[in-house]
Amino acid sequence: MAGSRTSGLILISVILIAISIATSAMGLFMDSWRVDDEDERDDDEPSRSWGLTTIAYDCSVIDDDEEEEWCKMMMIFMVEGVEDSQDNYDDIDDVPSKNSADASDMCDNLEEIAMAFEIDDDAEIKEDIEACEDTKSAGETTKIVLWIGFGLACLSSILCIVSAISRDSVTRIIGGITALSGGLVMGLSVLLYSMMLPDGIAGEDNDWQAGFNFYLTLAGGFLSLVAGFIAFLAKRSGGRSYSSPAYQQQDFNQQEQFYNEQTQYYQQPDPYQQW
Numbered sequence: 001m002a003g004s005r006t007s008g009l010i011l012i013s014v015i016l017i018a019i020s021i022a023t024s025a026m027g028l029f030m031d032s033w034r035v036d037d038e039d040e041r042d043d044d045e046p047s048r049s050w051g052l053t054t055i056a057y058d059c060s061v062i063d064d065d066e067e068e069e070w071c072k073m074m075m076i077f078m079v080e081g082v083e084d085s086q087d088n089y090d091d092i093d094d095v096p097s098k099n100s101a102d103a104s105d106m107c108d109n110l111e112e113i114a115m116a117f118e119i120d121d122d123a124e125i126k127e128d129i130e131a132c133e134d135t136k137s138a139g140e141t142t143k144i145v146l147w148i149g150f151g152l153a154c155l156s157s158i159l160c161i162v163s164a165i166s167r168d169s170v171t172r173i174i175g176g177i178t179a180l181s182g183g184l185v186m187g188l189s190v191l192l193y194s195m196m197l198p199d200g201i202a203g204e205d206n207d208w209q210a211g212f213n214f215y216l217t218l219a220g221g222f223l224s225l226v227a228g229f230i231a232f233l234a235k236r237s238g239g240r241s242y243s244s245p246a247y248q249q250q251d252f253n254q255q256e257q258f259y260n261e262q263t264q265y266y267q268q269p270d271p272y273q274q275w
Contacts, residue, residue: 009234010164010172016227017157017179023220024150024186028143031056031100032211033193040207046071049211052139052146052193056100072097074113081109082116103139107132131198138196145189146217152182153224160231176231179224186221190214 027033031051041047044067046059059071072095076085079101089095110132114125159175162168193214194201201210 007164007167009230010160010175013175013179013227013230013234014157014160014164016223016230017153017160017182020182020186020220020224020227021150021153021157023216023223024146024153027189027213027217027220028052028146028150030213032213033139033142034197034201034208034214035211037207037209040205043067044071046075050103050135050139051100051213052143053103053136054100055103055106056098058098060097068097075099077113077116078106078109080105082112103132103136107136134196134198138193141196142189142193145185145192149182149185149189149221149224152178152185153220156182156224156227160227163231172231172234176228178228179231180228183221183224183226183228186217186224190218190221 029051031049031054033052034050036045036048038047044062044064046057047061048055048057050056057075059068059075062068062071069092073085073092076089076095076099079085079099080088085095107129110129111125156175156178159171159178163172163175198204201214202208
């Protein structure tokens with residue numbers, strides 16, 4: 001009975017860890033860690049969102065056709081560079097309204113855009129490039145930490161599945177510790193991202209806000225912590241390793257008690273009955 005209850009609790013841990021793995025994977029590959037605030041966005045600006053190492057934009061939110069075309073041109077310059085964009089697209093209608101790019105490419109193209117449009121404000125250009133580089137660095141560091149949390153969560157799920165099958169307490173405890181560690185690392189990744197951004201999540205002009213993946217990764221870390229606690233709770237519920245000496249001794253005692261009860265009512269037959 002205790003073993004079945006323990007296996008059930010471990011199964012709950014596995015489910016929670018699986019959800020945690022899914023949310024952290026989405027955080028690693030999706031573009032919604034930081035999104036622009038729609039209320040603070042100007043009518044001639046595209047919607048923008050940052051992933052950890054990517055940035056996505058959408059110029060179709062602009063109502064005016066000429067301003068949308070200007071947006072498409074500027075954004076494709078930032079994504080592919082001025083010269084490459086001119087070589088790849090003959091007409092502005094061929095340029096996509098929605099696109100995404102690697103953050104490092106966009107940061108590298110900012111200086112090229114400034115030179116192409118003869119922007120003389122070197123201080124402003126330098127400030128924009130530094131802000132872009134700092135944001136990229138924050139995302140890259142967060143991605144490394146989150147990969148560690150993702151790996152720990154995957155390892156803990158394997159350990160918990162093994163412990164549910166083998167009913168080994170040592171494997172269950174290690175799986176619980178690994179799940180706790182994974183949850184803490186995921187939470188640390190979110191904290192690092194917030195702290196490493198140049199002006200925090202909101203930005204200098206308070207025109208950014210935390211996106212879907214920011215909160216999803218935080219929730220995934222919490223679920224991994226809960227899964228780790230459940231693994232320890234399963235131990236306190238009476239679960240034990242069926243291969244442990246304590247369990248083997250208990251099993252032997254139960255068999256001995258059954259043998260004594262059976263032999264207590266057994267009577268040796270007399271010689272006549274034996275014939």
